[in-house]
Amino acid sequence: MCQIIYHPSYSKYNLGESHPFNPIRIEMVVDLLTELNYWKEPINPQIVVPEELYSIHDKKYVDEVEAVNNGKFIEDIEQIGLGTVDDPVVPGMAEGARIQSGGTLLGAELLIQNKAKKVLQFGGGFHHAHKNFASGFCIYNDLALAIKKMIDAGLYVLYLDIDVHHGDGVQEIFYSNENVMTLSIHESGEYLFPGTGWIHELGKGMGRSLKLNLPLEPFTEGESYLEVFEAILEPAMKWFRPYALVVQSGSDAHFSDPLADLMLTTQDYQKIFKKIIEFSNLYSNGRVIFTFGGGYTLTAAPRIWSILYMLLFNFELPDELPPGWISKWEKKLNKKMPVKLHDPNPAYDPIPRKEEITKRNRELVRRLLDSVSADWL
């Protein structure tokens, strides 16, 4: 059975009205599942204290984040990535980030103590937070904190990142670690933020061939995505045999996302989530933690994460969304909401370079497997 982790004060992580990383996304999912009578009582996590973050961040960085959060003026705060257009200084952001970190950490503890096999954390996923600077809407790296907890307990962890952006922070923190495999599947850094995540980034020292990246062509569609996703994830899991999977399930590879250019539909997401659950049952003892992540279309992200929830609980997927939910959010957001859970088919105009994109992605996964094959004995 699956365990839900959530706390109403997750919404303290609010970077401003016009900022894409809006806590309303989580509220909309909870509300949709409640309307469907699917919502289960979550466990409330405890907030982590700043000192707990020293295990993955530099002390100086954490102390400076907490200081500016408390209104202290620090000269040239841009040096640690704050006060920027992506990561503005907003009072309460540190507490918000720490309570969400507490959620992901709680997920790790439940798995370590064997109190749960599947966990869905209704927040977190701050994969761009680096050891000593904030970046891409992220301040504290909840994922790295949870993973560190598990490897300190002597466990092997496979971190899977399906957010459309490269999971650079998590990769950097564990780049030479032998107990963590990271696999990030994203739109190529040639075009998209943060500009890293190339197939030659394979890890260092004992971590060599344990850090994997699939930088996909812009406008990659579901069929090609699923093909290369399976082609890399299955051999990686089969070989590494992690104790658990930690999945950053950003929903911003959806075709409607305003920040990126991949072309997944809700139907594709359903297939991807199903595969992850299937592979975790086969190769990681059924143990998996899902967190949220990017996903900036309010008409799509709630549907995608609800699908993940329903799959984890084996709930039947409704064809249509509850009218009460639709009217409530149409009124609140002053925006037309879709009537159905799934996207229309076809959901968008045909992509002209489809064949070439498929070919290039296939070539990419072949080259990646070639590079690691010597080490994956």
Place this chain on the structure above:
Amino acid sequence: MLIKEVMHPDPVAIPADTKLSEAYKIMQDKGIRHLPVIENFKIVGIVTDRDLRLATSKLAEHPFDPQTSVNNIMSRPVKTTSPEDPIESAAQLMRELKIGCLPVVEENSLVGIITNSDLLDALILLTGVHQPSGRLDIRLLDKTGELARLTKLLAEKKVNIHSILTYPEKDRSIRLVLRLATMEIKIIAQTICNAGFEVIWPPNIACVK
């Protein structure tokens, strides 16, 4: 970017009476391919791993004995460069002469060496991604004030520019690739497009022309 910023200082050099076998061993031990040859503190020639292999190859009509000194096979006179020269001058010279390195000489003494690997490192430094950033690709008119107009817009949006790369295109236009410290490239791109700039990437920006 100047030669002195990318060259290897204090290169390994050998005297002219060094035996071919000794030169070979030095290259193997140090993992290098080029050895400047020095006499009275002046550079008199250069030997490469290729020179050694060709000179001693069994396939050669008269292969040299490994005990021969390098001054029998070294290339001379040696083309050199100066630490204050720009790297593009070194790149052009190396391409023109089809050679793989240039000793760097200052006041008649050898102070460094620059190889094609150093030039590739420089290319990575110039074009690479060094901080998390998104890509904005613009076609700019080659006229006064255009770049200033663009960067002013970015500054107004409080977006930091991590790097700018430009190269010429046909028809008096300039391609400009900027790495910006933001995830919200598309939103920025729309503003830029609205201001009359041609945005190449991100694509499909719905702007008001």
